[in-house]
Amino acid sequence: MSLSPAWLDELRARTTLSAIIAPSVKLMKAGREFKACCPFHNEKTPSFTVNDEKGFYHCFGCGAHGDAIRFLTDHRGLPFMDAVKELAGKAGIDVPAADPRDREKAERAAGLHDVMAAAQRWFAEQLAGIDGAEARSYLANRGIDAKAIERFGIGFAPDSRGKLKAALSGVGEDKLVDTGMLIRPEEADKPTYDRFRGRVMIPIRDQRGRVIAFGGRILGPGEPKYLNSPDTPLFDKGRTLYNIDRAGPASRQAHRLLVVEGYMDVIALDRAGITEVVAPNGTAVTEAQLERMWRLDPAPICCFDGDSAGQKAAIRAALRALPHLGPDRTLRFVALPAGQDPDDLVRAGGHAAVEALLGEPVPLVDRLWRHEVEAAPLDTPEARAGLKARLLDHTQAIADPSVRQLYRDEWLRRFDELVRPQREARSLYPRREWTKKGGRFQPPAPPTLDATRSLAKTGVEPPVARALLQGFLLYPEALHDHVEELAHLSLADSKSAALRDRLVELAMSAESLDREGLATILANDAAGLDVRRGAMAFSFTRANSDPAVASSDLAAALELASARLEIDVALAEATRRLGETFSEEAFVEQQRLFQAKARYNDRLASLASNE
Template identity: 65%
Template sequence: MTLSPQWLDELRSRTLLSAILAPSVKLIKAGREFKACCPFHNEKTPSFYVNDEKHFYHCFGCGAHGDAIRFLTDARGLPFMDAVKELAGKAGMEVPAMDPRAKEQAERSAGLYDVTEAAQRWFVEQLDGVEGGDARKYLKQRGISDATKKKFGFGLAPDSRGKLKKALETFGNDKLVEAGLLIQHEDKKEPYDRFRGRLTFPIRDPRGRVVAFSARILGDGEPKYLNSPDTPLFDKGRTLFNLDLAGPASRKAGRVLIVEGQMDVIALDQAGIGEVVAPLGTALTEHQLERLWRLEPAPICCFDGDAAGQKAAVRAALRALPHLSPDRTLRFVALPAGQDPDDVVRSGGKAAFEALLELSEPLVDRLWRAEVDAAPLDTPEARAGLRKRLLDHTQAIADPNVRQLYRDEWLGRFDSQFRSQQTQQQGQAFTRRGEWKRGKFTPPTPPVGQAARAISQIGVAPAMAAAVVAGCIRHPSVLHDHVEQVSLFRIADKPLAALRDFLVEFALSHPSLDSALLETTLRDSEHQPLAAKLLRPDRTSFSFNQKDADPARAYREFEGVLMMLVDKGLLENAFNQATDELKAEITEERLAKQAHLRAAIRDVDNRLASLASSE
């Protein structure tokens, strides 16, 4: 299926953006616009504006910007096509027809939703019925309230090989097998119920539809928890338990938590912490991380306080490393030894768990601690091994700026902790020209050249904006990998901004991009003359936009420029905030903070200027 820019524009024009946001954002009329406290970050004074005429929202505090589709993908965690289908349904538009194979798959999936929803209703009936006495007693012993039981859809699978099959026989055995509710062996014997003698609760997709089940055994037996197998509706590596409820809760709380088990999710929710999800019997996957990062740039991992839980935390950190960026990371909470989140809230309530969350540590600290604690470091060989492992971890990070900063941070700590007396003396002499802080050396502020000063004074200069848009055309893979960052840049030139928006929408509409496909689409658009002008050799001073540039090097350089521009925006926001704080009260700490941010902005400006001048 291909969604043309024209079709997407029509969808936006038929969508009242304020009506899409109103259920989850308290909007206040402000002239021809609406304003509100931003749903993407905590604030007391409204800086989030919604414009129905232009079909976009923008937050002047955190920079969140987008249309109705973007809101559903970012705020509710919906996949792009699910967001489009939901808006199209409300607007009375037909989504362009799929290819025959995809259409067949969609029709099969639609039928399976009816099966899983019917199974959920039947499981709930059994729990409330005569056979549900022991299961209800177990829930009471676990402290599960009736409200929580209803909210999470607890049910019962009776200890029988055929009761569910009989109850849902109108769907046919093939459908029940395909939905994962019956087990069919290869010997062609009669299929039988998968879940037997277990307490059940549904697994839902981001839209709240039942796609699978998780079931806990009542009494002794293995496995303690049994999940549905992968089906056309359910992929355990892409699904997170409670994502449909945690998404809205995370917007209010400004955070999202990851725990190991479904019962931990339920216990925390009952204690008043609803922004919690859990993987489904697997280690945290890249696909699950992607979904979480749509909700929050720094999800907090709250794994069990045993050896297995700590190993899971390290695995999650290593899994996240290749995807780290200025707005993508993880934080970690160390639970008391031998306890899980359920234990913590049982003994100390919500306050005890909140106290642990206050002590969460960043990913860079968690991996450092894991490697330092992995083995004794009492020999040069052992310390060399630690250094090598740390450097190997940095090489896994794709973002060049984050990779360099991790390398600097870890090597600074290593040198601080293990350097010899001679190295200490050398370091003390070197420190006179800079500063050591927490094991990391900050060099003196470099001088600011004229080109860097110009960039700093006017923000993202028109030439820089043109170079970025040209880079998106020449290197669509970079655009695809950093489409969110590109969409946030403020471009004053309207035709150039329109071309950027066209490229962003094109990237969001296609799972993969290549130059030929983009060139063909541009050729038939109104943006072709401007695109051709931007790609002329005399229009750029950046090497990554040269036609004969080495592809790998050009990718790295262009990606670096994008990250530096994002960094600069974040630094300028922080600098403005620091300046406001300084106006309220002048202290040495606030003066030092402002000076540090000013130096960081100058450093980014210098690096951008050096790239612009290296023709």
């Protein structure tokens, strides 16, 4: 079987080399690398290093060098394909099925790096020649001097359909087409022609510094402004980061990684002495690009333009990252001044201005919170319910359970602080009105009958209410974390409400509660209510559940019940307004709330189905 270079590069990118070597070699952390005594020769002083960022190991004693595949073949003696299959299984990717065409494709790709290197040299020659005068003027106006041109290998493609084709005729048309340098028309009788014409040419390199594609910036008017190489056997734009070859070593020294929108932003920051910078290739940040960033830095800083498009790109990156967040991977954000890009910032204030901006990056949790809070006015119950629903939807996207729970807790705390005045205004038991009498915390006097009837219409259904109460009786350690939310919950059943009040009072009075002690205290306080009868079944309604799972499910069910009430109130108000004066806007809002209510019902049912 023949595997493509692109597929093998993807396998290496998804493999953490130290995890492959550690089971058979004792590794010691040394900065951002690992050291060990070499497994390929006898030594007492460690000279064997493992670099996860670059994906290779090296022994300064015997010269052993290679990647994860090479380690399995040389150290464990596995055949090449067995090593590949083992790594693919660990990485969760499928090995391509055997295809006779794979060998031909691999052979054709073998010399493509040489073709791209030759093209880059030719473009550089054109920039320095007579035809490159306009391109040199453009670069000078952008502040890109001769040293930057050389560092980044910038060149120029003349405005001609055949100059590159003629200059590189010796490599053959097929390879030029395979690399995307020539376009082959669908009509068989028409000749191939140069893809890039009249553009400043910016080489795109892989992590090993080899040219694999180009980005071309048009001179003068015309579309597209930037033109990338197409996907080729060497280049997959969704898996490649511009400047990754230079940013990798630089990020190790700077202990950070910056992410900007485009090539010129990278070059502008390099002009200010900041080299640990990468950019996607004309697309929104992809999952594969995030993986490559996190291999260099656990918390890259997204530094996008200050205009509307730039801030939308920041939010897209945040949302794309959510499912993959973990204890050692997140994103941070800085917002450039309105209307400015990194080039403007460098021109205005140089290195100091950039560093001042980068000094206080905003965590992802804060950036998404601000985005959602600023999305619309929060002057109606419907709007506040919508904010809460969006925040909870974002938390559900996070796969890591501990991070998901912490994001949920943090956003709900902020939401509670934001809407507390409105909530307390309509709450049966505002916390600020709780008093302490005879050593016991007590809620205020019961509300009027009319107020009770009004709230009962949207109270939590008895089966759910009884399940929640049963959960807190069985797992009272959760009471302290959720006492406010429980106290604010409107319960349609008066007996359930009375038991809830007693639980809240005990939680406020006692430092700790346990299941047996709580049962003893409440033996005569439950007013004859058996909460087990008629209660929905959840993990937290069973005494023998895993306490961690039960507590987590209890918190989730309480939040779902609370959010459903928020939506019910908003829905009742929207329906009332719609009945008074019909409008399309009111109707759409009512239907949206109906859908939100259905989603919360489905989530609660799903939580119960896990019982």
